[in-house]
Amino acid sequence: MTFLRQVAAIIRKDLTAELRTIEISSAIIFFALIVLIIFNFAFELQVGSQEIQTLGPGVLWVAFAFSSIIGLGRSLAVEKDKGSLDGLLLTPVDRGAIYLGKVASNFIFTSVMEAITLVAFIILFNPPSLSLLLIPYIILGTLGLSAVGTLLAAVASGTLIREVMLPILLFPISIPLFMAVIALTRHAFQPASLLDISGSLSLLIAFDVIFLIVAFLLFEYVVEE
Amino acid sequence: MDITLKDLLAEIRNLSYLFYGYGAIWLIVGAYVFLLSRRENKLRAEVEQLKKAVADERQSKS
Amino acid sequence: MSRLSNRLTDLLGLTAFALIIIGLYMAFLYAPTEVNMGLVYRIFFFHLASVAAGMIGIVVVAIAGAAYLRTNARAWDRVAEASAEIGVMFSTAALVSGSIWAKPIWGVWWTWDPRLTTFLILWLIYIAYLMLRASARDDARVARFSAVFGILGALDVPLVIMSSRIWRGISPVLFQETAQGFTFGLTGEMTQTLFVAIAAFILLYFYLLIQRVRLEEIRDEVVAIKRQLAAR
Numbered sequence: 001m002t003f004l005r006q007v008a009a010i011i012r013k014d015l016t017a018e019l020r021t022i023e024i025s026s027a028i029i030f031f032a033l034i035v036l037i038i039f040n041f042a043f044e045l046q047v048g049s050q051e052i053q054t055l056g057p058g059v060l061w062v063a064f065a066f067s068s069i070i071g072l073g074r075s076l077a078v079e080k081d082k083g084s085l086d087g088l089l090l091t092p093v094d095r096g097a098i099y100l101g102k103v104a105s106n107f108i109f110t111s112v113m114e115a116i117t118l119v120a121f122i123i124l125f126n127p128p129s130l131s132l133l134l135i136p137y138i139i140l141g142t143l144g145l146s147a148v149g150t151l152l153a154a155v156a157s158g159t160l161i162r163e164v165m166l167p168i169l170l171f172p173i174s175i176p177l178f179m180a181v182i183a184l185t186r187h188a189f190q191p192a193s194l195l196d197i198s199g200s201l202s203l204l205i206a207f208d209v210i211f212l213i214v215a216f217l218l219f220e221y222v223v224e225e
Numbered sequence: 226m227d228i229t230l231k232d233l234l235a236e237i238r239n240l241s242y243l244f245y246g247y248g249a250i251w252l253i254v255g256a257y258v259f260l261l262s263r264r265e266n267k268l269r270a271e272v273e274q275l276k277k278a279v280a281d282e283r284q285s286k287s
Numbered sequence: 288m289s290r291l292s293n294r295l296t297d298l299l300g301l302t303a304f305a306l307i308i309i310g311l312y313m314a315f316l317y318a319p320t321e322v323n324m325g326l327v328y329r330i331f332f333f334h335l336a337s338v339a340a341g342m343i344g345i346v347v348v349a350i351a352g353a354a355y356l357r358t359n360a361r362a363w364d365r366v367a368e369a370s371a372e373i374g375v376m377f378s379t380a381a382l383v384s385g386s387i388w389a390k391p392i393w394g395v396w397w398t399w400d401p402r403l404t405t406f407l408i409l410w411l412i413y414i415a416y417l418m419l420r421a422s423a424r425d426d427a428r429v430a431r432f433s434a435v436f437g438i439l440g441a442l443d444v445p446l447v448i449m450s451s452r453i454w455r456g457i458s459p460v461l462f463q464e465t466a467q468g469f470t471f472g473l474t475g476e477m478t479q480t481l482f483v484a485i486a487a488f489i490l491l492y493f494y495l496l497i498q499r500v501r502l503e504e505i506r507d508e509v510v511a512i513k514r515q516l517a518a519r
Contacts, residue, residue, distance in 0.1 A: 148439065155432045159422040168418060169436060172411040173443050176450035183454065199453040207446055214442060218435045221356050222428075239327040239391045246330035246387040250337060253380040254491070257373070261498060268505045275512040282516070 006093050010101025011108075014075070018109065024074045025109055028067040032117040035063040036124060052127045057185035061141075061178060063117055065171075068110045068142070072149040073166045075106060076157045085223070095220035099150065103212075107146040114138055127189060134188035137204075141181035144208040148173055151215040154222045180204040300494045306487035310336075313480040330388045332480050336488035337381035338406065342444070343492055344374020345409060348416065349441030352434030361507070362500075364430040367437055368420060369499035373492060375413035381406050404451040405444065412440040 018024055039059045043051075079085040088098060118138075122130070149170055156165035183200040187193070314332045351367035354360075385403050386396050397403065419436055423429035 151435070151439075155419070155435060158428055158432060159419065161422050165419065165422060168415050172408055172415055173439050175408050176443065176446035179450040179454045200450075203446065203450050203453060210442060210446075211439070214438065218356075218438065221431050222435055236325055239325055242387055242391045243327050243330055246327075246384045247333065249383040249387060250333050250380045253376060253383065257376045258495070261495070261502065265498070265502050265505070268502065268509060271509055272505060272512070275509060275516070278516060279512060 003094055003097055006097035007101045011104045014105035024071055028071040028113045029116050031070055032063045032067040032113055033120055047126050052125050053189050056127055056189050057182050060121055061182050064114055067113055068145055069167050071109050072153040073163055076153040080157050096216050099216055099219035103146045103150045106150050110142050131188045131191035137184040137188055140204050144177045147212045147215050151219055177207050296497050303487055303490035303494050310484040310487045313483055318477045318480045327391045330384055332484040334384040336484040337377045339485045340488045340492040341374055341378035341381050344370050345441045348437040352437035355434045365500050365503040369496050371413055371416050373495045378406055378410045401451040405448050408447045409444055
């Protein structure tokens with residue numbers, strides 16, 4: 001099997017497994033919605049107000065961040081428990097292909113959650129203005145998060161306190177990603193303002209590229225016994 | 226240069242921060258060095274003890 | 288451990304100690320008083336020195352980790368663990384001294400300026416690294432896990448620096464203190480003092496690194512002997 005075929009096979013495997021039970025997606029979507037609702041009570045955000053412009057980006061990304069961590073953790077825990085990861089490692093599949101395949105399927109799960117959460121956000125909070133640029137921004141952010149998250153989820157699942165270990169490992173590393181993507185999201189919420197986003201955009205892209213490559217190289221060291 | 230009394234008092238108060246700042250750095254570094262040497266001594270003692278235990282066992286076997 | 292390496296290590300320690308003494312002298316008596324900040328600014332010499340040592344620490348963790356992944360040699364793993372401990376120690380010193388410096392200058396204990404922000408994140412990375420090592424104590428894979436995380440951590444630091452600079456540029460409201468500012472010019476004497484202080488702490492870092500690695504070697508020896516005894 002060529003490399004790309006291997007990646008596609010892994011993505012297909014993860015997606016079919018998930019579609020059968022929808023256990024991961026349902027959990028993270030529900031969790032994200034709960035976070036949004038909690039924020040409403042935490043800040044008493046006035047629907048449709050100017051406040052949404054300032055606080056919205058942060059609220060949105062907190063919901064995304066916590067939900068995606070749960071999704072990342074669950075997706076690898078399920079594999080470990082079922083022993084399917086070990087089975088996969090017995091085959092001569094390229095370790096890098098496993099990594100890219102998992103990144104892609106994590107990306108897909110997370111994106112679906114984010115799309116639904118975004119719709120819920122718009123309905124619940126009615127932001128005055130929202131640019132379509134938000135979509136590529138979220139895609140870039142999710143890509144970086146999936147890239148580092150998949151690798152670190154593999155690391156965390158090898159420890160005794162795996163559920164707690166993943167956020168501890170992931171959040172410090174992804175701080176630059178969050179800073180950049182929240183700045184960009186703020187611009188999407190206020191497209192009329194002249195916020196200079198070129199720096200954040202290039203930083204986000206740099207983050208994605210650097211960590212995708214590095215994690216791709218390091219993944220085999222984490223999963224090999 | 227005119228130095229008012231207020232400036233002087235501010236300087237003196239700032240001096241205490243200077244003192245605390247340096248104190249903090251040296252406390253942290255010093256505490257670490259101290260703990261490091263204590264750990265080393267304990268370990269060296271343990272090695273001696275263990276080496277003796279191995280030697281004793283060898284003697285009792287022979 | 289040869290006599291020579293012991294001698295050299297002692298020499299390193301003495302040099303570091305000497306430079307520290309010289310640096311302190313220079314910081315208090317040689318460097319002139321700063322116009323804007325008065326006497327308080329003298330913290331910054333050894334604050335920046337701690338910053339330098341903290342930065343070197345994470346770089347060494349990453350390099351040692353990469354070397355470990357390449358060679359599987361326990362020696363590199365010892366270096367990585369040692370560097371993480373010493374690095375977090377210096378980072379803590381940098382954070383605390385930075386905060387104590389901020390209070391009289393800006394009136395607040397904390398500010399999200401790029402350096403303090405970066406060092407907070409760096410400190411978190413160190414702590415996460417040490418927690419990772421602790422949570423998988425007996426697992427043979429812990430060395431590899433830590434190496435991977437160390438590499439990610441070190442790569443992350445420049446990204447944090449850049450993103451916190453950009454972030455700061457975007458949120459001027461939060462940073463009223465920039466008006467009073469971090470504006471002070473370095474005179475020649477100050478630069479020299481800074482140089483000495485940083486050199487002193489870098490040497491101190493390496494001296495402590497060697498000592499800590501030695502400690503770990505002894506610990507490995509203890510484990511090996513215990514295993515020997517248990518095998519009887």
